[in-house]
Amino acid sequence: MAAVEPAIVHPDWCDQGICTATPAAPNGEAHRSEPATVALTGGAIDVRAHLYQAHAAWPTAVLVKLELSGLIGPNWQLVNGTTTITPGEVTDLAEMLTGLAASGRAGHARGANRSTEPTGRQAGVAR
Numbered sequence: 419m420a421a422v423e424p425a426i427v428h429p430d431w432c433d434q435g436i437c438t439a440t441p442a443a444p445n446g447e448a449h450r451s452e453p454a455t456v457a458l459t460g461g462a463i464d465v466r467a468h469l470y471q472a473h474a475a476w477p478t479a480v481l482v483k484l485e486l487s488g489l490i491g492p493n494w495q496l497v498n499g500t501t502t503i504t505p506g507e508v509t510d511l512a513e514m515l516t517g518l519a520a521s522g523r524a525g526h527a528r529g530a531n532r533s534t535e536p537t538g539r540q541a542g543v544a545r
């Protein structure tokens with residue numbers, strides 16, 4: 419009689435279309451949420467994020483996987499980077515960026531007669 423594989427319990431946020439936690443791979447794979455993407459600098463850079471949780475027979479932490487890719491700099495160099503961070507680090511990053519954005523907006527308001535507000539586009543960006 420064949421052994422019965424334990425059922426996989428997917429978190430509510432797991433997109434089972436991209437999840438790799440299967441009975442055939444009980445450890446070492448992961449639950450994944452549908453990725454969210456933000457396009458920066460007029461679409462030259464994409465930042466993607468999704469929830470990630472290693473699948474194991476023991477409890478594992480829910481993390482956030484960040485992926486950055488695109489073209490940057492005056493010579494349009496290809497950049498790629500990936501990291502996995504904790505939800506607390508996501509909060510730290512969001513607070514830092516929110517603070518920088520507030521300072522940038524305040525600086526823009528003080529220098530309203532100058533063109534200091536980033537436009538979100540860089541010259542030469544092809545769409």
Ligand SMILES: [Zn+2]
Binds near residue numbers: 427434437448449450
């Ligand atoms: Zn899953």
